[in-house]
Amino acid sequence: MKENYTGAPANRVDGRAKVTGEAKYTAEFDIPEVAYGVVVNSSIAKGKIKRIDTSAALALPGVLQVFTHENRPGYTWLDSHYQDEDSPPGSPFRPLYSKEIMFSMQPIALVVAETFELARYAALLVQVDYEMQPHETDFKANLKDAYRPKKYKSTKPPEPRGDAEGAYDQAALKLKETYIHPPQHHNPMEMHAAIAKWDEDGKLTVYDKIQGVQNSQKYLSNAFGLKPDDVHVISPFVGGAFGSGLRPQYQLFLAVLAARELKRAVKVVLTRQQMFSFGHRPNTLQEISIGASTEGKLESVQHHAYGETSRFEDYHEDVVIWPGVLYHCDNMKVSHQLVGLDVYTPLDMRAPGGSTGIFALEIAIDEMAYKTGIDPLEFRLRNYTTTDQSKGLPHSSKELKECYRQGAERFGWDKRSMAPRSMKEGNQLIGWGMAHGAWEAKQQEASAKVVLSPEGKLTVSSATADIGTGTYTVMSQIAAETMGLPLENVTFLLGDSTLPKSPLEGGSWTVASVGSAVKLVCQKLQEDLLKLAQKMENSPFKDAQPEEVSFANGQMFLTQAPASSISLLALLQQNEGKPVEAEATQKPEKEQKKYSSYSHSATFVEVQVDEDLGTIKVTRVVSAIAAGRIINPKTGRSQILGGTVWGIGFALQEHTVMDNHLGRFMNHDLDKYHLPVNADTPATDIIFVEEKDEVVNPLGVKGLGEIGIVSVTPAIANAVFHATGKRIRELPITLDKLL
Structure with a gap:
């Protein structure tokens, strides 16, 4: 009898190595005679370095070198040599390239010493004089300068379908609202690190925190003019990344540069504060207009998004594709424009574009359901789509209706009263909300x-x-x-x-x-x-x-x-x-191009809101997931649970605060950047809905990493409205907004 391992909740084969410390993360590799590099970051957001004085640092015994734009080796600095597999269109950042300062916390020097403590102290002695220039980091104030990129990093927004404006004008019921979420940062437990070691034969060995070792290999071989086979990148364990490790970060380049010049191994580990100096989920503003009939049929959907990007790259996400994926409507118009700011380029962060676009769309749909007086779940069923209208393709499989049925039954949705503020226990207002989501299943x-x-x-x-x-x-x-x-x-x-x-x-x-x-x-x-x-x-x-x-x-x-x-x-x-x-x-098989493939979710949430204090607690979550064949329900459940926790943080806590006077993110540590902890996380009921898909790939699987988060955030926001009668359209939903 053949044992069926797929579909079984097998324990992690690497579990023992992780809990005993046998598993080595990047900074933990013990390399003989390694030197330590500490990065010096700019204190301004825009301008030029007039003078950088490294003499005090170099005077310390044991300091090996301080690398700056003035003494760094000459390399070919072509854009193409610094682009990687996840680069958006534009001119990628090159560390120590010139005296120009393009964003706050830009790396401007690397101090290398015999010990980490000495390097860290010496870095404090580097003196820098700047020629400051006016910077712009205020997203809302610069919306007037939004533009459409010439090239898109991800999917180009779908072309208009039907007459969205005309249908909106003629609709019996109308909704037009704006939805905003602030910047967010990945904050994995493991900080980004790199160790570089040049061998006597001129070959390079690198340990790097990265989500794709061959991406770092490609980046380094191009940047340093090496043959790919002469660059060996190792990264057996990664302590969380969530997108922050898709692109090689600047500690990698600096470690390799220093190791080459000093002819010895160099380790560079970024601090928690420095983790806020590259990449983040971009500040995004979305304008959604919906027209519907009194029977609850969508007649017009318009979805226009504005997202921030850097001055040197056009970062774009799939924010506005979701109306055509999630709902049937013959009149749709969407667009996505960028706002260039003096910040580092944003970076893919768990379910990029999906978390953002679905958050706004699913709140707007909930609002329209209330305008029609139709239960939010029933409203979604009335506008269910059997095709991906954006692509004009049928789905390879879609068990969303079964997600609705099983999730609602497990949650007890039929016992929900429609009216806001109608459910209460003592001074706790009880709210029930739901939303659904999707994430593209790619091979x-x-x-x-x-x-x-x-x-x-x-x-x-x-x-x-x-x-x-x-x-x-x-x-x-x-x-x-x-x-x-x-x-x-x-x-x-x-x-x-x-x-x-x-x-x-x-x-x-x-x-x-x-x-x-x-x-x-x-x-x-x-x-x-x-x-x-x-x-x-x-x-x-x-x-x-x-x-x-x-x-x-x-x-x-x-x-x-x-x-x-x-x-x-x-x-x-x-x-x-x-x-x-x-x-x-x-x-991938050619047959896949004839279909649109997505995993789907339906999330049901209960919240309690203190009527006097406005504090919010998520008390119950049911998440029904249709994601093809589930290879391991145990690790799969962990993925959905992690996405649920992230959705709670997205809705209620996460907010990277920009001081526009300084042009700097200010709450750049885990003390001030709020994340959910165990006390914020309720028992979560996860349902894997059976789904067979013989088209999507030979295994019939769909991804679980992103689908677990996309519908959680709007479900919480909708539950808060049901509890309080107050519709909060700017995240995070904090007590001051309710009060």
Whole structure:
């Protein structure tokens, strides 16, 4: 009997290594004679460095060098040499390139010393005089200068459909509101770090916190004029990233530069404050207009978004694609414009664009439901779409209605009274809200390799990452089940640029992409093993085709005649005791282009709002998820739970505060940047709705990393309205806004 590992709640294969400290994160690698680099950041937001005095720092015994724009080596500084796989259009930032200051906290020097403590002290002694220039960091004040980018980092906003303006004017019921969320920062537990070591043969070994080692490899080889094979990037464990590790950050470049010049290993670890100096979820303002009939049918939807970006890159997210994905309406018009500011370029942050666009759209839909007097769930059902109108394509699978049904039943939605402020316990106003969401299910090209040892141990590898999502475990499960081996006999290797090519670990596509490659390479290995069996004397497999053979319990056998079998160990003896290897690349099938593929969610939330104090507590969450085949319900549940916690923070707490006078984010630490803790997080009921999809990828899986957050934030906002009767359209929803 073949053991089914996929679909089983297997424990993390890397769990013991993580809890015992055996798992090494970037800054923990012990490199002999390593020197320590500490970054000096600018204190102004825009201008020029008139003078930078490093003499006091260099006078300290043990300080090896202070690198600035004045003494850094000469490199080719072409834009194309500093772009990476996640770069938006524009001119990427190059550390220590010139005396120009483009944003507050820009890295302007690297102090390298024998010890970290000495480097940190010496960094305080670097004196800088600036020629200050007027800066602009006020997002709302600069909306008048918004522009449409010439190129888009992500999807170009869909073309208008029908006559949205005319239909709005004729609609019986109208809504026109503005929705805002502030900048937010990723704040993973592990700070960004890099260790660089140049070998005597001119080759470079780097340990980097990154969501794709081959992205760092590409970046470094281009920036330093190296052959890709001469750059080895290692990142076996990542302590959270959420998008902050998609692009190589400046500590990587600085560590490599210093190591090359000093001819010794250099480690650079950013501080929590410096983690606020690159990338964030952009400040975004959205204007939504909806026209509907008295029967609750959408007749017009207009969705216009404004997002911040830097002066040097055009960062754009898929904020306005969601009306066409989530609802049926024949008259739609959307647009997305950018506001250039003197800040670092924003960066993908968990469900980029989806968290933003769906937050606003799902609150607006709730508002329109109340205008029509129709229950918010029923209103959504009346405007359900069976196609992706933005693309004009059918869905490869869509079990959203089942998400509605199971989620509402588990939550008890039928017991909800419609009127705001109608549910109360003592001085606690009770609110029930819901929202639904989607996230695109993508598959990228990926490669994998397998090696079956003479002892029957299987090693599978791909240069992907595990940012805490469970990649090690899920890939091991796929390989073990495909090959019919015990899970403990499978080892998965990742986080090494010498391994087979893999896309960035992001976008919820890792299992779909790398997992499909793992399945394919195991099937290729099976074909090679079959060929070995066919060479045996009197082999029952002599005329067998690959599809006629099965693998289970360490055996290969004829599917229709299980008694005709051979152990894999015996097969390997036929290979003279040598391991059997295979490598394969899995590309998306052309058939996928005929469909639109998304995972879907329906989230139901209960909140309690103190009538006197305005404090809000989320007391119950039910989240129903349709995401194709679930490989591991245990790690999958953790993904949805993490997204739920993030949605609570998004709705009620997270806000990076910009001081526009200084042009700097001020609450740049975990003391002042508020995040949910255990006391803020209720018991969460997660339902995985059964969904079969034979188009989306060979495994039939859809991503879970992003779908868990997108509908949580608006569901909370809608619950707060139901509790209080006050509609808050600017996040986070804090007690001052309610009072």
